[in-house]
Amino acid sequence: MSPYEIFSSHVRDNSPVALATIIEGPNVGALLVVTPQGVAGGSLGNSEIDRVVSRDTMGELEAGRTIVRHYGPEGQSTPEDLIDTDTVRVFIESFSPPPLMWIFGAVDFTAALARVAKILGYHVTVCDAREIFATRRRFPMADEVRVTWPTPMFEERGDRLGPRDAVCILTHDPKFDVPAIEGALATKVGYIGVMGSRKTHEKRLERLADVGITSAEQLSRVHSPIGLDLGGRTPEETAISIVGEIISSRTGREARSLGATDGPIH
Amino acid sequence: MRDLLDDIDRWRTAGKRIALARVVDIQGSGPRGAGAAMAVNEDGEVIGSVSGGCVESAVVTEALAILSGEQPSRVVTFGYSDDDAFAVGLTCGGIIHLFIQPLEW
Numbered sequence: 375m376s377p378y379e380i381f382s383s384h385v386r387d388n389s390p391v392a393l394a395t396i397i398e399g400p401n402v403g404a405l406l407v408v409t410p411q412g413v414a415g416g417s418l419g420n421s422e423i424d425r426v427v428s429r430d431t432m433g434e435l436e437a438g439r440t441i442v443r444h445y446g447p448e449g450q451s452t453p454e455d456l457i458d459t460d461t462v463r464v465f466i467e468s469f470s471p472p473p474l475m476w477i478f479g480a481v482d483f484t485a486a487l488a489r490v491a492k493i494l495g496y497h498v499t500v501c502d503a504r505e506i507f508a509t510r511r512r513f514p515m516a517d518e519v520r521v522t523w524p525t526p527m528f529e530e531r532g533d534r535l536g537p538r539d540a541v542c543i544l545t546h547d548p549k550f551d552v553p554a555i556e557g558a559l560a561t562k563v564g565y566i567g568v569m570g571s572r573k574t575h576e577k578r579l580e581r582l583a584d585v586g587i588t589s590a591e592q593l594s595r596v597h598s599p600i601g602l603d604l605g606g607r608t609p610e611e612t613a614i615s616i617v618g619e620i621i622s623s624r625t626g627r628e629a630r631s632l633g634a635t636d637g638p639i640h
Numbered sequence: 641m642r643d644l645l646d647d648i649d650r651w652r653t654a655g656k657r658i659a660l661a662r663v664v665d666i667q668g669s670g671p672r673g674a675g676a677a678m679a680v681n682e683d684g685e686v687i688g689s690v691s692g693g694c695v696e697s698a699v700v701t702e703a704l705a706i707l708s709g710e711q712p713s714r715v716v717t718f719g720y721s722d723d724d725a726f727a728v729g730l731t732c733g734g735i736i737h738l739f740i741q742p743l744e745w
Contacts, residue, residue, distance in 0.1 A: 377745045378652075382645050397664055397739040403713040405745060416745065440675045442664055463715075465664045465739055467675050469642065 377415040381407045384414070390470035392435040394418070394427050399462030400447055408432060423449035423462065431466050436538060436624075437495035438472035472497045473538040477516075478524055478554045479545035480507035483569065486609035487542060488516045490617050496540070501527055503550065524550060528557030535563040540620050542600065543568040552581050559592050565620045567600035575599050602629050641677040647687045648679055648743065656681040658743040659703035663690050664715065668734035679743065682707055691718075691736055699738060706740050713741035 375383075384391035384407075395405040396418055406424060407415040408431040418424050426449030434441060443466060445451050446459040475491045477484050480502035488498045492515055499518040502508035508521045520527060535541070541558040543551045543566070551568055555578075558566045570578060575598050587593070601615035602622065622629040632639060641662065651658050663676040678688035678696065680703035689696055695718040705711040719735030 378648075378743065382649070385642055385645060395662075395739065395741075397715050403741040403745075440673075442674075465662070467641075467662065 486613040524554035537564040
């Protein structure tokens with residue numbers, strides 16, 4: 375099959391695929407067809423640039439982003455390596471729906487998290503049962519604001535959630551967060567995080583046990599208290615710690631400083 | 641480009657040569673974002689759009705020049721900048737960068 379045929383069959387099957395096309399530099403017009411599993415067709419001219427660009431393309435595809443990136447002729451991607459070399463500009467075009475983030479609880483942390491999630495390419499839905507808080511005016515950065523309880527939300531569209539998606543529960547209110555956790559656990563969502571102090575977390579575990587959620591396998595899917603231990607306090611800092619945890623749970627990294635680790639960065 | 645696949649397949653089956661124009665970048669306001677696409681075949685038939693009507697006819701001219709080999713595959717820019725005003729622009733004042741190539745892959 376030609377690269378076009380490989381590409382179009384993926385698009386028709388609604389399976390994620392990206393095109394990485396050289397738009398400036400040597401081999402203008404050369405392209406790679408990339409899926410989440412790697413290169414599915416085409417070449418940019420040498421194996422090194424194919425390796426680097428396909429790696430970046432898989433990341434963009436994961437985030438559902440379309441973007442132009444710059445490389446050296448051998449795929450160099452760090453600014454120091456690009457000095458005095460010809461630049462290759464690559465147009466990376468993702469064909470996948472953006473990942474979803476559902477945020478339960480219309481609080482200050484929600485606005486900051488929604489903003490940071492938009493930077494990462496998420497389609498953000500804010501959900502709260504309280505009509506006076508769950509308004510578009512308070513969350514203009516969200517793609518959608520829903521006034522509803524968690525259970526009907528998950529019943530209506532929980533089957534849309536998959537491994538790329540995230541559910542963040544910021545309500546602090548057991549009436550709301552227990553059904554939200556129950557609902558999220560019944561889906562294939564990749565990340566579930568729940569805000570609260572360690573004390574709240576302990577109490578929440580008791581309430582989850584009351585509704586029959588006790589298995590280690592289920593509880594291991596729930597990140598609680600939500601976020602990485604960055605020591606931040608503000609809603610914005612908290613939002614960064616949450617998305618940092620989402621990224622590290624996807625990549626399986628320990629989220630330590632690179633200076634304290636060795637081995638390949640990517 | 642998703643919307644163009646049926647027509648592109650039909651043209652390919654009929655043995656038509658095709659140029660594909662894709663928006664790679666927009667500066668300022670633009671009606672369509674990166675990824676908007678149109679395709680032009682050797683007979684001058686057009687599908688899709690890249691700007692909501694402002695630059696499409698100029699894109700067809702460029703696409704036919706690329707198909708005929710008068711011009712190489714390349715990035716073409718439309719819009720207004722401080723240095724020079726292009727003949728064809730976006731009414732909304734943005735700058736649109738398109739990559740146009742023959743669909744021979």
